[in-house]
Amino acid sequence: MNYQIIIKSANTVDQIEEYWTNDDYIKLLEKFDYPDASDADVASLRELLFMAISDFEPKDAAVIVLEYKLSEDLNEGQIQQISNDMFLDKVCEEYPEIGLHSTLFHVNQLLFKAYNGKFPNAKAIIIECSMTPSEGESQTLLTKENVLKLLSNGLSDSTLIKRLFDHAMNENAPFPEAEDILWDLSTSDNVNYTLTTSEYWLNKEDIIASEFEGVLEESVSVE
Template sequence: MKITFDVSVQNFKSIDVLPKSWVTEDYIKLLDVLEYGDTDGLTDKELEEMCLLSLADLEPHESAEIVLRYVFKNQFNDGQFESLSYEIIEDQSWETYSDLHKHQDFFNVGQLLYKAYNGKFKHPTAMLFEVVFKANRAESLSVFENELEATIIRLLAQGMPSNTLLKRLLKDELKGADFPSANDILWQLDRIDSSTSSFTYRVLSSKRWFDDIKYVEDFTAILELE
């Protein structure tokens, strides 16, 4: 069975800070690790500024290891943390690390370090956009009830250039094979509007996967179901 959708990508923009990625409590905890001292009386803005300044007082790899350990907790051993603290200075770990499940957290680490050192680290960039899927029949919208992330990626990829990374690396998944990495490719996904014939989603993902979305014009996509 084939289901057709009219797809419209809207309000595309690149961002370098993910929504709610770093909050006041995080800055307080990091300042404690950094042995800053008493933080009582500091405003939220001052806490952020003191955290960034305290990180910048250290060698880049030292700050990187502190932030990596804070974010990833016990997901790596000591040797791995040490290696990653040097790698993230040169590499875009939020795009290149082998485990896609960790990419969003690497992005948040990189974003804080980039801001603390005013550019010594790589500049993380993510893609934020909205997409409208309009169906010819209202019942067609039921395809979004299962494998939501995979369904959205399969539809979006059809409007993207032939050489886009999604099409080159995920050929089988886009054709319908198991797609366990879909949840790790779309970092944040929210339905922001709906009607009897359409759903609108806000999508946040890595530049690695969706940089080409800026070239996409309205298109028709076909989803093939068994």
């Protein structure tokens, strides 16, 4: 199926504001020994958390936040190792398990802001685009895999996604990694989409066209 793709905007951000909830802030405040966190003014929870975090050594704070978010995915040794590595590298870009990149980004940026830059500053990108099927074709909900494949013609060949997953991006081959590469994908009408991913995978300079055509073929598994 043929699509007309229009990139409406691409914005680099250093946090996804809606990721951390007030409930997260309260639970983290309790872990950082802040008394009566549930009674605190909602509007000040984030700043109170930053103040509470700053009373701890950065590595110890990293362990607490990592355990809060990833204790079901990582063991104690892995969390200790990541808490050490976070000072030197953008672990949220380099960790071998792509499925953890999103959460590691949010943890990293919370600590980056709490400690005024003692942790590396990672970036994400939010892209708003429209993907309109050819005349006569029905509008169907696109998956993360569909969206990445349709974006291919508008991206530079040097884009990391295209370099690492060239076959999946440009052929009718399965692309399961797309589920983790795109952190979020939303639409209200199956035409206009908002997608979020790491600048590691895709940055503004990778987008070489604002309007282009894409072809979506049904993925065929190779036995």
